Amino acid sequence: MSRQKIILLGATGSIGLSTVDLISKNSERYDVVCVVANRNAEGLAKAARRVQARHAVLNDETELDTLADLLKGSGITVSGGRQAVLDQCAEPVDLVVSGMVGAAGLEPNLAAIGAGSDLALANKESLVCAGKLVLDAVKRNNVRLLPVDSEHNAVFQVFERSNADHIEKVIITASGGPFRHASKERMRAATPADALKHPNWEMGARITIDSATMMNKAFEVIETLHLFPLKPSQIEVVVHPQSIVHGMVQYSDGSLLAQMGPADMRVPIAHCLGHPERLSVDAQRLDLATLGQLTFEAPDAQRFPSMRLVWDVIDKxxxxxxxxxxxxxxxxxxxxxxxxxxxxxxxxxxxxxxxxxxxxxxxxxxxxxxxxxxxxxxxxxxxxxxxxx
Ligand SMILES: NC(=O)c1ccc[n+]([C@@H]2O[C@H](COP(=O)([O-])OP(=O)(O)OC[C@H]3O[C@@H](n4cnc5c(N)ncnc54)[C@H](OP(=O)(O)O)[C@@H]3O)[C@@H](O)[C@H]2O)c1
Missing domain, CATH: 1.10.1740.10 (RNA polymerase sigma factor, region 2, helix turn helix motif)
Incomplete structure (x- = not known):
């Protein structure tokens, strides 16, 4: 089997490091053409060595000399600057894993799609900002868009496209974050350190704060609408503090299909890397008897106004x-x-x-x-x- 050519965007971040872990444990399957980060030269050099990448790019050139020094003798070439990132993304490969944070990921993602590369998308901001343009490009270039976000990956696994007419609704879960039951007064006094204490997931700072305000879930509602053929009224958010059930699809015969798994992003990332095959992942296995209870509750739009705002944003x-x-x-x-x-x-x-x-x-x-x-x-x-x- 020839190895799949991969580009990894955001190689030093939370999604990036989980991807590096999976690739380094399945090195016979993947040939990493390039790893990209913003300015963390040390992290990028480490990631590049672990996956034996051919090339490493820093978006911000300040630390480019450090990166070159750290990779001296490794055979890994380096470059820097926004244009270098875009040029790499314009090289056709089998799969681009998009783990950059923020709207900065939009142009690299579009360059990758334009090159005809499949995209494993963690960078939800691209869909929130420009869902229609991204989806049009995906169609035009006939590439696959694989959702990395755990909720969307869950829905992707149980969404029967052949029975799309029989889908009543899609449910995505939210942990509720660190302030699930906190009063407004408590939230008003919250410090960054308080808000960065996510109960279940270890993630980058931006998405962790967005989880605490539930803006992340608002973004994910928009992401769901772009990834699946649904009307806004068919999407529901439910708070599920254990983060075991990630997404569900309800069918017209009363069946509710759910995907469950540990709170470990390597599981959905592996689903995208292997698709349509499955990889073996050394993630924790669920022990349902020990877990005991899975609970669900409606989100409180009063304390989390992002849950109210999102529907208006979708309308517009x-x-x-x-x-x-x-x-x-x-x-x-x-x-x-x-x-x-x-x-x-x-x-x-x-x-x-x-x-x-x-x-x-x-x-x-x-x-x-x-x-x-x-x-x-x-x-x-x-x-x-x-x-x-
Ligand atoms: N973490 C999760 O569990 C999770 C789950 C679902 C979805 N997501 C989504 O995945 C994306 C990444 O999240 P994360 O938690 O992994 O973030 P993170 O830990 O903050 O990592 C962000 C990565 O993006 C790189 N980066 C930032 N700006 C860049 C730019 N302008 N050009 C090139 N690279 C840039 C950073 O490089 P430096 O290190 O050099 O700054 C870093 O590698 C976000 O869209 C997030 O919503 C994350």
Missing amino acids: GDGAGAAFNAADEMAVSAFLKERIGFLDIVSVVEDALGQMEARNLLSQPSSIAEVLHIDGEARRIASDIISTI
């Missing part, structure tokens, strides 16, 4: 999605720097959306340039709002 389309994500990126970053409080995060996003709408800046983007324009305007407006807090 991808322009609103791009602003929703960009304002959140700014607000999360300000919260992590202790510039604003925890409850301010979603308020900043809501306020920025309102101002964008009032200025007619939320129209459906028909090109990447338009998405980037909306993204830039939303960042500017969010930053102004943050400076007044």
